[in-house]
Amino acid sequence: MTSQKGVTVWFTGLSGAGKTAIARYLEPILRERGLKVERLDGDVVRQSLTRDLGFSKEDRDKNIERVTFVAKLLTRNDVLVLLSFISPYRVMRDHARDEIGNFVEVYCYCTLEALMERDVKGLYKKAIAGEIPNFTGISDPYEEPLNPEVRIDSSTETLEESAAKVLAYLEEHGYVPPVPKLDGSTYTVEEEQLIEERLGALGYL
Numbered sequence: 001m002t003s004q005k006g007v008t009v010w011f012t013g014l015s016g017a018g019k020t021a022i023a024r025y026l027e028p029i030l031r032e033r034g035l036k037v038e039r040l041d042g043d044v045v046r047q048s049l050t051r052d053l054g055f056s057k058e059d060r061d062k063n064i065e066r067v068t069f070v071a072k073l074l075t076r077n078d079v080l081v082l083l084s085f086i087s088p089y090r091v092m093r094d095h096a097r098d099e100i101g102n103f104v105e106v107y108c109y110c111t112l113e114a115l116m117e118r119d120v121k122g123l124y125k126k127a128i129a130g131e132i133p134n135f136t137g138i139s140d141p142y143e144e145p146l147n148p149e150v151r152i153d154s155s156t157e158t159l160e161e162s163a164a165k166v167l168a169y170l171e172e173h174g175y176v177p178p179v180p181k182l183d184g185s186t187y188t189v190e191e192e193q194l195i196e197e198r199l200g201a202l203g204y205l
């Protein structure tokens, strides 16, 4: 596609809510549509660009400030940025929105109960035992988005369903071209999901 419009898809939510999983799921799908995609993930960025920072309020703000700067540069160069950071403070997310412009906030919600049960990284157990200070949702605040463009609930939806919601939003707003059918019309997200499932079952994906 020659006329890609840059956008930052900003995944926010508690640890384990699905920010990384959804972004990783979408990355190859978007590339297959011919888009330039860059994925910025909190865990990775904290090992490089912001490895000097910890989890105090001040450091969390700096972390978001720096990644906002990077996302802004990419977005204005017509890249689709998938950005997964807990980003617990509303004012920092709103600042990012103002700076970046084309901005899609995806609130990855999940009940605390499901998160504790899932405990992907084993961090909730430690946080509840008091072994991790400043753990978002347990011993540190998380300010929910008031008007996110997309809200997913990973305690009730499958990964595929949540990702399809994000993709549908991006298609509806012209950030992602719909897939053309042979007759010139386009597939809906549901149709596309079905096709992918069938191809997967046949061993093609």
Ligand SMILES: Nc1ncnc2c1ncn2[C@@H]1O[C@H](COP(=O)(O)OP(=O)(O)OP(=O)(O)O)[C@@H](O)[C@H]1O
Pocket: 013, 014, 015, 016, 017, 018, 019, 020, 021, 022, 042, 043, 084, 085, 086, 108, 118, 120, 121, 153, 154, 155, 157, 158, 159, 160, 162
């Ligand atoms: N609907 C869903 N959307 C996203 N992930 C889901 C969903 N349902 C179940 N999961 C599972 O939940 C887990 C989410 O973990 P993930 O690493 O993506 O969280 P995260 O938000 O990136 O956390 P962190 O802030 O610690 O990096 C994965 O194991 C994923 O497979």
Ligand SMILES: [Mg+2]
Pocket: 019, 020, 021, 041, 042, 043, 084
């Ligand atoms: Mg993650």
